[in-house]
Amino acid sequence: MIAKNRLKKAGLGLLAAAALVAGAYGAQAQDKEIKIGVIYDYTGPLAAGGSKLQALGAKIMIDYFNSQGGVEGYKINAIYADAQSKPDVAINEAVRLIEQENVDMLLGFYSSAQCVPVSAKVDSLKKFMWITTCISPAVLKDRNLQYVFRPQPHGGLFGLLSPEFLAHYSQEKLGIAPKDLKVAIIHEDGAYGSGVAGGNEEGAKKQGFKVVLKEGYSATAPDLSSLVTKLKRARPDVILHTGYNPDITLFLRQSRELGLRFKALIGHGAGYGVPDKLFEAFDKDANHIFNVDPVSIWLVKPDLLKAGLGDITKMVGERYRKEEPDTKEFSAHVGMAASNAYVFFSDVLPRAIKDHGGIDADALRQAALATDIPVGGTLMGYGVKFNPPEHAMAGQNDLASPVVVQYIDNKAHIVWPRELQSLDPVLPLPSSSPYAK
Amino acid sequence: MEQIFDIYLLEALINGLLFGGVLALLSLGLNLIFGVIDVVWICYAEIVMFGMYAIYWLHAVYGIPIVPAALLAIALTGAMGFLVHYLVISPILGSPPINQLLATGGLLFFLQSFATLLWGIEFRNLGLRLPVLQWGELYFSYARLLAFGIAVIGMIAIYLFLTRTYIGTAIRAISQDREIMTLMGVDSRRVYLVTSVVGGSLAGLAACLLVLQYDVHPFVGLSFGPITFVICVLGGLGNMIGGFIAAFILSEIISIGGFYAELEWGYVLAFAVFIVVMFIRPEGILSKKS
Structure with missing residues (x-):
């Protein structure tokens, strides 16, 4: 009888101990x-x-x-x-x-x-x-x-994509052979703008464009009119621009006021990635602006x-x-x-x-x-595989790539690469645009 | 022909002149306040920012026509000028200049943060696109022409106010010798308040013109505050005519420098000239004080 009671007590004790351990483990799992x-x-x-x-x-x-x-x-x-x-x-x-x-x-x-x-x-x-x-x-x-x-x-890819897009359409849409296409590269002078502009320059060189002006400026500059005047003098067909927000609106406003004309304007992310703000400031004048950015997941x-x-x-x-x-x-x-x-x-x-x-x-x-996500495995469509430690750009996703979109009536349409294209790009700027050349 | 006469150089010169109008207008109020009260409102550009917001809300949101909205904004910044003096400057008038500078510097951050709290960090703009005046290859921005014209008119109006009115004369007298005038029975507190209201209103006037050209956001002062201060120092702190001239000197250097070299070089040159002038004439090009 005593032995039976002891066994019972031992069993209960074991159960209690198990419950305590399980409880503690559960609490630990929750606390993680x-x-x-x-x-x-x-x-x-x-x-x-x-x-x-x-x-x-x-x-x-x-x-x-x-x-x-x-x-x-x-x-x-x-x-x-x-x-x-x-x-x-x-x-x-x-x-x-x-x-x-x-x-x-x-x-x-x-x-x-x-x-x-x-x-x-x-x-x-x-x-x-x-x-x-x-x-x-x-x-x-x-x-x-x-x-x-x-x-x-990375920004170098942003910078390379716009010349690639232009080279494809230069003759077909603008009637200008790529070797005769005049481009201007302007950018905010921080690491972001300079990095993208470097890619622009490399891409323009690769495609054989004439770079008529390449210039940086401070994103907080209160006046960009000298830059606009220089652009007027250089007469580029296409402007490749990288900037944040106040400088982009200032540039577009002063360009309109000083009569700058071009056939296309291609932005590269940041301020150009917020179309609501562009259309709030410029309404229909913001139509047909291009932007290079990772694709919007909703597109x-x-x-x-x-x-x-x-x-x-x-x-x-x-x-x-x-x-x-x-x-x-x-x-x-x-x-x-x-x-x-x-x-x-x-x-x-x-x-x-x-x-x-x-x-x-x-x-x-x-x-x-060890990441190895194939194309189609992320919300933005591109895959993910990071460059290994010995690579010059270790830690960079080697499978990432941006796209070119064009804004029409505050809607973004993918125009490049062709596999993702949802709109045949409108090039050059239609005469309704105050910037049309 | 183009080698002899570069039309784009002329455009850069005109750009500089019109930009100078914007800067001159900004420096007018700051100089007036320093000339009379002897306190530098480091937060002056933030008062301009509040003026810009006022016009935005009144015109773009509540639909009040632009001119009454602008007048209301000027009244608001005038009231802000009163409050800044009454609540912040007045209690520390006798303190060392560094304390006064720190107080207005603190006010700068307060106003930036307060604007962020009230209206968020969104860039806002009136969405107004004024027409452009074209003459051959040259284009002129109406917004800038307006700023230039109003800066000139503002300068003349302030000159007339200071020379032709009783309170203007009192302001000039106080700015020449604040202690003697107090001994002669002039109520310096009233003069300071009037000056602060006028200075605040001038910030509102600048806001009316800036809002036509720039987006409004809590940090818009970052673009204008430092250069406005430099202009006032270059012209001789407290000297309105000096500030007016300095605004055009700096804007032309920025514009022409930026035209011939990279845009950033325009600013480098302008600040290099500023440093050199400070070595040669530390009191500024047209200072009334030595």
């Missing part, structure tokens, strides 16, 4: 989190230039994964920080998040001028950095960074993508509309950050946890290096 520092510009000139929209895209994706119970049992604890459109603030915030908030990694970054110094700092601290946006080649080129990854196409046909991604695109659009109800045309910026964040949370992070032992920088790095 990945702490991510998310840095964008919520204030300052870059905020309205696209950074705040990028931040919204990243947040939508973080909230989405958290609403699905996190990633592999890890809740995402995002700490949002404002870089205030200043590189020094971006560095300080990155260091604060790493050293004081003890984040596991950083995600975000809009401005290349911030990315260049921050990436070096973060890499030296051996922390993982996932760049959703800033595109300058200078961020990664010849720097041999170990923990910095960028799924986004990608869902049947070209992996099953289920179309629903994610729809979800991002619904949440975007909820946050910004006045939006007329979805900005590519939101989709860009959402797509790049999605790659991390749906592919890299689960692999780090399952195959590389957790969420420390080395596990995340190993997981990122």
Whole structure:
């Protein structure tokens, strides 16, 4: 009897112990989190230039994964920080998040001028950095960074794509042989503008265009009329422009006022990626402007993508509309950050946890290096495979590429590459445009 | 012919002249305030920014015609001038200049942040596209011609106000010797307040013209604040005619420099000239003070 009672007690004790262990394990599983520092510009000139929209895209994706119970049992604890459109603030915030908030990694970054110094700092601290946006080649080129990854196409590709597009249509649409086509390259003089302009120049040279002017300017310059006058004197057929927002509107306004005429204007992301603002300022005068950017996720046909991604695109659009109800045309910026964040949370992070032992920088790095997403596997359509450490641009997605869109009545239409084309490009500018040559 | 007379050089010269009008208008109010109260409003461009927002809201959102909207905006910035003096400057009038500078610098960040809080970081614009005047190959922006004309009229009006009115005379007297005038029974506090209101209103006037050419956002002051301050120093802080001339000197250097070399060189040259002048005449080109 005593033995029976003892057995009973032992059994109960074992059960209680098992329950305690299970409870503790359960609590531990619930407590698991990945702490991510998310840095964008919520204030300052870059905020309205696209950074705040990028931040919204990243947040939508973080909230989405958290609403699905996190990633592999890890809740995402995002700490949002404002870089205030200043590189020094971006560095300080990155260091604060790493050293004081003890984040596991950083995600975000809009401005290349911030990315260049921050990436070096973060890499030296051996922390993982996932760049959703800033595109300058200078961020990664010849720097041999170990923990910095960028799924986004880099600015050199932006710069090369517009000459490739022009070379294809120069004779057919403009009646000018590529070797006689006169192009002007103008850009804001930060890392972003200079990087894209470098690609423009290389592409123009490759296609045999005549570069009649190449010039940088400060994005906060209060006057661009001298630049416009020089463009009038150089008489380019096509202007390749890279800028943020206040400088783009100032340039277009002063170009109109000073009678600058051209056959086409091709922008390269940032301010040109926010068509609502262009049409608000210039109404129909903004028609037929081209823009080189990663494709807007809402322009990608869902049947070209992996099953289920179309629903994610729809979800991002619904949440975007909820946050910004006045939006007329979805900005590519939101989709860009959402797509790049999605790659991390749906592919890299689960692999780090399952195959590389957790969420420390080395596990995340190993997981990122093993990324191999085929074309059609992301919301933006392109695949993801990062250049290996010995590569000149280590950490850059080798499969990423932008597209050329043309704006007509505040709607973006893909005009290049031809496989994705939804509109035969309108070239040259029709006579209804005040800029038409 | 084109080698002898470059039409584009002429255009660059005219661009410089018209840009000078914008800068001259901006420097007018700042100089007036410094000349009389002896305090530099580092936050002056932010008051201009509030004026631009006022016109945007009144005209583009509430549909008030542009002229009454502009007048209301001028009244608003005049009231801001009053408040800035009454709440911030007045309590620290006797403090060392560095404290006054820090206070108005703090106000600059406050106004930027307050505007961000109220209206967000969106770039806004009136969507107005004024006609363009064409003469042969030359084009003139009406918005800039207007700014130039109003800067000249503003300068003359301020001159007449200071020389032909009783309060204007009092302002000049105070600016020459604030202690003696107080001893002679002049109410300096009233003169300071009137000057601040006039200075604030001039910021509103500048806002009316800037809003025709630039987007409005909380950080628009970053583009104009530093150069306005440099113009005032170059002209001789407190000297309105000096500031007026300095605005055109700098704008022409920026324009012609930017025309012959890269745009950035125009600014490099302008600031190099500023540094050289500061070495030769630290008090500015037309300073009333030594």
